[in-house]
Amino acid sequence: MAIMAMDTVKKTKLTTICAATLFSQWACAGNWQFQPSLLIEETYTDNVELTLSNEISSLVSQTGIEINTAYESQYLQFNLISKSVYALYSHDHELDDDYHTLASDFNLKLGRQGLSLIGSANIDNRARNGARNSLADIVSADTTRVESYSGGLAYDMANSDFHVNSSITYNLTESEDNIGNQNGYSASVSTKNGNSARLLFWDVHSTYQERKNNNQTSRAYSGEVKLGLITDWKINPFLRYYDEDNKGSLNRGQSTESNSYGAGIRWQVSPRLQIDFSYNKPIGSALDTDGNEQKEYFDTKINWQPSTRTTFSASLSQRFYGDSYGLSISHQNKRLSNSISYQETVQSFTRNNYNLIPLGAFYCPRGDSSDLNNCFAIDNSNINIENFELMNLIDYELIEDNFYSLNKDLSWNSSLSLSRTTFSISLSSLNRENLETNIEDQRASAGFTASRKVSGRSSLNFNASYNDNRFQINTETERQDRYRNISIGYQKSLNSNLHFNFGLAHINRSSNAQEFNYEEGRLTFKITKDF
Numbered sequence: 001m002a003i004m005a006m007d008t009v010k011k012t013k014l015t016t017i018c019a020a021t022l023f024s025q026w027a028c029a030g031n032w033q034f035q036p037s038l039l040i041e042e043t044y045t046d047n048v049e050l051t052l053s054n055e056i057s058s059l060v061s062q063t064g065i066e067i068n069t070a071y072e073s074q075y076l077q078f079n080l081i082s083k084s085v086y087a088l089y090s091h092d093h094e095l096d097d098d099y100h101t102l103a104s105d106f107n108l109k110l111g112r113q114g115l116s117l118i119g120s121a122n123i124d125n126r127a128r129n130g131a132r133n134s135l136a137d138i139v140s141a142d143t144t145r146v147e148s149y150s151g152g153l154a155y156d157m158a159n160s161d162f163h164v165n166s167s168i169t170y171n172l173t174e175s176e177d178n179i180g181n182q183n184g185y186s187a188s189v190s191t192k193n194g195n196s197a198r199l200l201f202w203d204v205h206s207t208y209q210e211r212k213n214n215n216q217t218s219r220a221y222s223g224e225v226k227l228g229l230i231t232d233w234k235i236n237p238f239l240r241y242y243d244e245d246n247k248g249s250l251n252r253g254q255s256t257e258s259n260s261y262g263a264g265i266r267w268q269v270s271p272r273l274q275i276d277f278s279y280n281k282p283i284g285s286a287l288d289t290d291g292n293e294q295k296e297y298f299d300t301k302i303n304w305q306p307s308t309r310t311t312f313s314a315s316l317s318q319r320f321y322g323d324s325y326g327l328s329i330s331h332q333n334k335r336l337s338n339s340i341s342y343q344e345t346v347q348s349f350t351r352n353n354y355n356l357i358p359l360g361a362f363y364c365p366r367g368d369s370s371d372l373n374n375c376f377a378i379d380n381s382n383i384n385i386e387n388f389e390l391m392n393l394i395d396y397e398l399i400e401d402n403f404y405s406l407n408k409d410l411s412w413n414s415s416l417s418l419s420r421t422t423f424s425i426s427l428s429s430l431n432r433e434n435l436e437t438n439i440e441d442q443r444a445s446a447g448f449t450a451s452r453k454v455s456g457r458s459s460l461n462f463n464a465s466y467n468d469n470r471f472q473i474n475t476e477t478e479r480q481d482r483y484r485n486i487s488i489g490y491q492k493s494l495n496s497n498l499h500f501n502f503g504l505a506h507i508n509r510s511s512n513a514q515e516f517n518y519e520e521g522r523l524t525f526k527i528t529k530d531f
Contacts, residue, residue: 030071030072030073030074030076031070031071031072031073032069032070032071033068033069033070033071034067034068034069035067035068035069035530035531036065036066036067036068036530036531037065037066037067037068037528037529037530037531038064038065038528038529038531039062039063039064039065039066039085039526039527039528039529040061040062040063040526040527041061041062041063041085041524041525041526041527042059042060042061042062042524042525042526043059043060043061043062043139043522043523043524043525044057044058044059044060044522044523044524045057045058045060045139045140045520045521045522046520046521046522047518047519047520047521048060048089048091048139048140048141048520050133050140050509050518050520051518052514052515052517052518056091057091058089058090058091058092059089059090060087060088060089060090060138060139061087061088061090062085062086062087062088062138063085063086064083064084064085064086064099065083065084066081066082066083066084067080067081067082067083068080068081069081074109075108075109076106076107076108076109077106077107078104078105078106078107079103079104079105079106080102080103080104081101081102081103081104082100082101082102082103082104083100083101083102084098084099084100084101085098085099085138086098086099087099087138087141089141095141097141099125099138099143099145100123100145101123101124101125102121102122102123102124103121103122104120104121104122105118105119105120105121106118106119106120107154113157114155114156114157114164115153115154115155116153116154116155116156117151117152117153117154118150118151118152118153118154118167118169119149119150119151119152120148120149120150120151121147121148121149121150122147122148122149123145123146123147123148124145124146125137125138125143125144125145125146126143126144126146126351127142127143127144128142128143128144128177128398129142129396129397129398130351130352130398130469131354131395131396131398131469131471131479131481132395132396132516133509134443134467134469134481134483135467135483135485135507139522144175144176144177145175145176146173146174146175146176146180146351147173147174147175148171148172148173149171149172149173150169150170150171150172151169151170152167152168152169152170153167153168153169154166154167155167158194159194160194160195160196161193161194161196161197162191162192162193162194163190163191163192163193163194164189164190164191165188165189165190165191166187166188166189166190166191167186167187167188168185168186168187169185169186169187170183170184170185171183171184171185171186171211173349175351177398179351179398179399179400180213180349180350180351180400180401181213181214181349182211182212182213182349183211183212184209184210184211184212185208185209185210186207186208186209186210187207187208187209188206188207188208189204189205189206189207190204190205190206191204192204197230198230199229199230200227200228200229200230201226201227201228201229201230201236201238201266202225202226202227202228203224203225203226204223204224204225204226205223205224206221206222206223206224207220207221207222207223208220208221209221210248211348211349213349213400213402215249216248216249216250216349216400216402217248217249217250218246218247218248218249218250218348218349218404219245219246219247219248220245220246220247220346220348221243221244221245221246221247222243222244222245223241223242223243223244224240224241224242224243225240225241225242226238226239226240226276227239228266234267234268234269235265235266235267235268236265236266236267236268237263237264237265237266238263238264238265238266238276238278239261239262239263240261240262240263240264240278240280240299241260241261242258242259242260242261242280242299242317243258243259244256244257244258244259244319244320245257245258245259246346246404250348250402250403250404251404252403252436254289254404254435254436255286255287255288255289255291255320256289256320256346256404256435257284257286257320258282258286258294258318258319258320259282259283259284259286260280260281260282260283260294260297261280261281261283262278262279262280262281262299263278263279264276264277264278264279264299265277265278272304272305272306273302273303273304273305273306274302274303274304275300275301275302276299276300276301276302277298277299277300278298278299278300279296279297279298279299280296280297280298280299280318281296282294282295282296286320288320288321288322289320289321289322289435289438290322294318294320297317297318298316299315299316299317299318300315300316300317301313301314301315302314302315309331309332309333310330310331310332311328311329311330311331312328312329313326313327313328313329314326314327314328315327319344321406321435324344325342325344326342326343326344327340327341327342327343328340328341328342329341335416335417335418336414336415336416336417337413337414337415338412338413338414338415339411339412339413339414340411340412340413341409341410341411342408342409342410342411343408343409344406344407344408344409345406345407345409346404346405346406346407346435347401347404347405347407348401348402348403348404348405349400349401349402350401350405351398351401352401352405352432352441353398353399353400353401353402353403353405353434354396354397354398354399354441354471354472355396355397355399356394356395356396356397356472356477357394357395357396357397358393358394359393359394359395361393362393364393393513393515394477394479394513396471396479403434403435403436403437404435404436405432405433405434405435406432406433406435407430407431407432407433408429408430408431408432409428409429409430410427410428410429410430411426411427411428411429412425412426412427412428413425413426413427414426420452420453421450421451421452421453422449422450422451423448423449423450424447424448424449424450425446425447425448425449426445426446426447427445427446427447428443428444428445429442429443429444429445430442430443430444439472439473439475440472440473440474441469441470441471441472441473442468442469442470442473443467443468443469443470444467444468444469445465445466445467445468446465446466447463447464447465447466448463448464448465449461449462449463449464450462457492457493457494458490458491458492458493459490459491460488460489460490461487461488461489461490461491462487462488462489463485463486463487463488463489464485464486464487465483465484465485466482466483466484466485467481467482467483467485468480468481468482468483469481469482469483479511479512479513480511480512481509481510481511481516482509482510482511483507483508483509484507484508484509485505485506485507485508486505486506487503487504487505487506487522488503488504488505489501489502489503489504489524490502490503496530497529497530497531498527498528498529498530499527499528499529499530500525500526500527501524501525501526501527501528502524502525502526503522503523503524503525503526504521504522504523504524505521505522505524506519506520506521506522507519507520507521507522508520
């Protein structure tokens with residue numbers, strides 16, 4: 001009841017803020033959309049506790065409401081999607097609980113000069129421990145609620161003389177298990193010359209973020225300045241200055257600083273193709289993460305827009321950890337869309353840090369260590385050792401991420417839309433390196449989706465996904481988990497307001513730690529009533 005009361009208070013505050021914002025702009029004409037829905041979902045699972053043996057089945061019943069609303073006028077843009085359900089578990093009613101999700105944002109223009117008030121709120125239910133079950137959801141009852149709020153000011157201006165995009169916000173993140181909590185400020189400034197520039201050009205990007213968690217603090221700053229001359233030729237010389245540092249109590253004496261200056265040229269191959277190339281020299285005596293002196297390097301950036309539907313940008317540079325890369329590709333036409341991105345970021349206070357927990361040595365039934373209740377301590381003399389095998393069991397515990405980590409994130413999404421069928425492919429890879437211990441974790445995934453309209457009001461859907469998670473790579477305790485998920489669904493709309501969904505799913509997880517292997521089958525039936 002306390003949790004529900006707290007949720008009610010937060011929702012009331014959010015509703016009050018949203019209402020005040022809307023009424024302040026009531027005199028301005030705008031488009032208003034409001035779509036509430038009532039939903040009932042029944043899911044049968046044959047292995048709700050995700051064990052290799054002694055599986056327990058359960059019927060998980062979810063009943064709730066969903067609100068989808070948006071408002072857009074000359075000065076205000078507001079979006080909100082909210083969902084609240086109450087779940088009941090037939091095998092254990094002590095797990096019964098309510099779940100909430102929320103995605104909301106607004107942008108309120110304060111006059112006509114580019115200044116605006118911005119804010120966002122997000123609530124979702126994430127896996128309680130991604131090392132134990134990265135696919136955890138409401139059905140498995142192994143999630144924790146994470147709430148994120150932000151609010152501040154933004155200033156955006158674009159004309160023939162210059163372009164400016166800037167913002168400053170206060171950010172707050174709270175989780176149900178108090179892991180990954182943080183609060184602090186973030187600011188960003190980006191500016192460049194407009195088309196009317198005839199003598200000088202500039203390109204400036206700068207970000208600053210300060211975050212706190214209990215008594216720990218992280219301060220991350222990065223900035224790049226390019227100032228050059230515009231010539232009558234396609235070759236324009238410029239000066240470059242780059243500065244990056246990650247400070248605060250999380251630094252612990254580690255080298256996380258990059259500071260350099262250089263000179264280069266901008267080759268304006270065509271109005272749509274631009275190449276920047278510069279030679280840079282480090283400033284000061286900062287060392288890289290391997291303890292070596294930072295050396296001179298080349299910085300290269302390419303920006304290309306071959307058509308209005310296609311953009312391409314790539315970069316090659318050097319930061320305190322060595323070579324640094326960036327990539328962004330997007331393409332879209334009537335039927336096909338593609339997007340590819342690769343970025344490298346330094347993060348802290350995430351929910352991706354794990355601590356190795358030795359559980360000890362146990363005698364477990366041969367071929368099955370999935371249930372520790374069936375295992376015995378090595379000093380137990382009341383078992384037949386011939387039927388058991390000695391195993392050293394370990395676990396990964398989610399802990400506070402009070403370290404800087406280097407995250408290399410690659411994603412590729414592609415979609416093909418035909419007259420009655422749509423195909424989608426998604427690929428992603430995230431490599432995370434703890435900059436204090438240099439231990440790496442990696443998550444990779446691949447997904448395929450096909451949707452086919454079989455009539456004007458019904459469709460068939462097929463989904464297949466593969467996830468490969470590796471923890472503490474190249475150590476004695478490295479663990480690899482593979483998830484395979486296949487599902488098929490049928491959707492039927494009796495009318496524009498009443499929808500039925502039926503689905504079958506099979507999930508298989510294999511791990512080199514036998515106690516984490518399992519298979520699960522699900523049968524789902526869902527009714528949605530729009531109002």
